Amino acid sequence: MSTASRSSFVFSQRHVTLAIVAGALVLSAAMGVRQTFGLFINPFSFDRGLPVTLIAFAIALHNLVWGFTQPFAGAAADRYGAAPVVAFGGATYAAGLALTAFAPAGWVMVLGLGVFVGVGISCTTFGVVLTAVSRAVSEERRSMAMGLVSAGGSLGQVLMIPLAQTIRESSGVSASLLALALVLLAVAPLGIVLDRQRAVAPTAHDPAMSLADTLGQARRHRGYRLLTIGFFTCGFQLAFIATHLPGYLLLCHMPAGLGATALALIGLFNMAGSWGCGWLGGRFRQQHVLGWLYLIRSAAIGAFFVLPKTTASVTIFAAVMGLTWLGTVPLTSGLVAKVFGTRHLGTLFGVCFMSHQVGSFLGAWLGGFVFDVTGSYSLIWEATVVAGVAAALLHFPIDDTSVSMPLRVAAPGEA
Structure with a gap:
């Protein structure tokens, strides 16, 4: 390797590393803040006199807004780069939290925590950040990155x-x-680093198709439809647990701080789980890894629900859930990139992620609704198990063959 080539390689590797670090920091702030919302349900209910159903609806609404705005955030990042999208998202996310902090009425909390946070998080998480990182690495290293x-x-x-x-x-x-809110403002400028590796050459599996053609192709692709439907379950399971696990543990007469500890443990083990799923996705068919992940997660939920609640059982449950928590995201986005390429990955993953967020909305909101109506979370725990088994069955038959640009039929008189 010549000196010039070696210097170029080192420069490229440095920017790949910076892109990974910047992406991790943005995701860390956006997703970490989101995971705290379950801690505010009881204080909002007891201190401000708001019904649990309304608070759960606000948290659920941000998931729904996130889902429906994600394709647009992804499309904006595909076209303009991550920097302006992440900056706008960080500021909007912080504004939503500030509005919630001083909310004089329930509808203001719904506006801040539901709408502003939903828009902000769509610009600072997977559809924007992972798309930018995927363009910075080769196809062989994409799942791991x-x-x-x-x-x-x-x-x-x-x-x-x-x-x-x-x-x-x-x-x-x-x-x-x-x-x-201050944490989110601090990471808002990091989108600039993500854009350093934006310009990459299309590969053989990344044809120069228009967005409309790509969306039409995805709509007709059976595997993409199955992946989108199955992703609903991930959102349903995770949003219910993240939102209602602290309150559920209090109902089970567990220590008051155990809910926060369990959520933190989920995050800790998710670090190993996400890395492990990325590693597995680079060595085995990603849809098969996804299928087994959903089966393991559902088995853990079912066992936790039926077994006696102790500090040890909560700790084990949190660890297993953490290992399977967000591993679905690099596998799902990697599978979309493998089939359709990265040119319109932000948009395609955004459409797929919309299904995830519809599930998140129902998981968070139905948890509060069912509890208010029945005084128990039992029906929702059972539903999460059934949904997980169904998702596994949907993922195993997905065809991951890369699509190619359709050939245009020559018009009469053309060579």
Whole structure:
């Protein structure tokens, strides 16, 4: 290798590393802050007199807004780059938290926590960040790189939950939410680093198709439809657990701080799980890894629900859930990239992720609704198990063959 080629390689590797670190930090802040919302349900209910159903609806609404705005955020990042999208998202996310901190009425909390946070998080998470990172690496290293970013992003869940809990207990809910808003403003400029590797040459599996043609091809692709439907389950399971696990443990007469500890443990083990899923996705067919992941997750949920609740059982449950928590994301986005290429990955993953967020909305909201109606979370726990088995069965038969640009039929008179 010549000196010039070696220098170019080292420069490229440095920027790939910077892109991975920047992506992990943005994800860490955005996802870590989001995972704290379950800690505010009881304080909002007891201190501000708001019904659990309304608070759960606000948290659920941000998932729905996130899902429906994700394709647009992904399309904007595909066209303009990650920098302006991440900056806008960080500012909007922080504004939503600040609005919630001083909300004088329930509808203001719904606007801040539901709408503003939903728009902000769509611009600072997977559809934008993983897409930018995927363009910075080769196809062979893509699954591993996205797994590393997702694993690094889990650090936020480990750090943000204790931070939010500590500030809430010492200074109140408003101060805790404002501190989280400052964290998001701090990472907003990191989209600039993600754009350093934006310009990459299309590969043989990344044809120069228009967005409309790509969306039409995806709509007709059976595997993409199965992947999109199955992703609904991931959102349903995770949003229910993240939102309602602390309250459920209190109903089971467990220590008051155990819910926050369990969520933090999920984030800690998710670091290993996301990396591991990325590693497995680079060596085995990603849809098969996804199928087994859903089966393992559902088995863990079912066992936790039927077995006696102890500190040990909660710890084991949190560890297993963490290992399977966000590993679906690098596998799903990697599978979309493998089939359709990276040119319109932000948009295609955004459409797929919309299904995930519809599931998240129902998981968070139905948890509160069913509890208010029945006084128990049992029906939702059972539903998460059934949905996980169904998702596994949908993923195993997915065809991951890369699509190619359709040949244009020559018009009469053309050579």
